[in-house]
Amino acid sequence: MNQQKLYFQNREGHQLSGRLELPANEHPHNYVLFAHCFTCNKNLSAVRNISRALTSQGFGVFRFDFTGLGESEGDFADTNFSGNVDDLVAAAAFLEKEYEAPTVLVGHSLGGAAVLFAAGKLPEVKAVATIGAPSDPEHVTHLLKSSIDEINQNGKAIVNLSGRDFTIKKQFIDDLKSKSLPSIISDFGKALLVMHSPQDLTVGIKNAEQIYHAAKHPKSFVSLDGADHLLMRKEDSNYVGQVIAGWSSRYLETSETGLLKTNHEVVASLNTEDGFTTNLKVGDHFITADEPKSVGGNNFGPNPYELVSAGLSACTAMTIQMYVKRKGWDLQNVEVHTSYSKQHASDCENCEDPKAKIDVFDREIKLTGNLDEKQINRILQIADKCPVHKTLHNAVQVKTKLI
Secondary structure (H helix, E strand, O other), X not given: OEEEEEEEEOOOOOEEEEEEEEOOOOOOOEEEEEEOOOOOOOOOHHHHHHHHHXXXXXXXXXEEOOOOOOOOOOOHHHOOHHHHHHHHHHHHHHHHHHXXXXXXXXXXXXXXXXXXXHHXXXXXXXXXXXXXXXXXXXXXXXXXXXXXXXXXXXOEEEEEEOXXXXXXXXXXXXXXXXXXXXXXXXXXXXXXXXXXXXXXOOOOOHHHHHHHXXXXXXXXXXXXXXXXXXXXXXXXXXHHHHHHHHHHHHHOOOOOOOOOOOOOOEEEEOOHHHOOOEEEEEOOEEEEEOOOHHHXXXXXXXXHHHHHHHHHHHHHHHHHHHHHHHHOOEEEXXXXXXXXXXEEOOOOOOOOOHHHEEEEEEEEEEEEEEOXXXXXXXXXXXXXXXXXXXXXXXXXXOOOOOO
């Protein structure tokens, strides 16, 4: 993916820091605005994983730090829930001015409540997804319960949340009490997806039920069974992003008209923070390449040699089927199993020399149908004539230039 660090001003004049992630073709079909959880920031691993899953499906994702958090200016102690909603509106206005208005809002935890409030102020938004969101913003005060008396008595208190100290003022608590989420949801007017884990110990599953019942259709619920509140397992956050991408496409225009024009068929994009997890646009399709965990990858997709093997397998199967259809033979199915390795040439003079090894693709073919031995032997000959097979045997040049 292509990632850009961007800054914009909120209503108070503070400069907020954000990251815009674009798909490999750099031209998203829709933009997503992401609101992180209470006292978190845009770089939480779950936020990055969800964003990556969305960009792999052609979305652009803008995630930013709320005022006083992460890399954004301002004093967190002076912020409140209403300010978070205002920050979201400012971020959406920035996106609309510089790129396109967001059509999807995604909010995690208290950020989920914030996007529900902000959605009514953003007419271009068609779909909203919440992840582990409280049904009432005031729910967050249970995280501060040991300090509530001090906050009410002294006007503020230092509260330790997830190992970090934050100053919480009474105005923050008062602002939460003034917000009624059920009344907002009942007049929502957007498609809503509620995602929640039954095992969430921070925001109980009852909150998801209350949000869902308060909302009108179209609305959906997806259980994140086994996940924790912060979605710390990559499998959970990656799943969330994939589900949001598929669900929201039902309510969005996802036409590929206007895609970035290129003279090439494949684009690969890799950020420094992503290890080996590489986003690819292959023709009109988005896929992910990676390396196994054993060599430092995330195993989110096939490795480069597996992709080459896949090309050989697919081309072989297509070539065989095209040939037998022309002949009118009874071939119902063909399977092509391919694996890649480096092996010593059978006639190598110095097998200890690493250069003595050659690239070998082991290919096995399974044919299902009513074929005689002569037809089978001919099909195996045709397999060697597939275009990718020929390319691998030919002298190949890779011409490289800087864009």
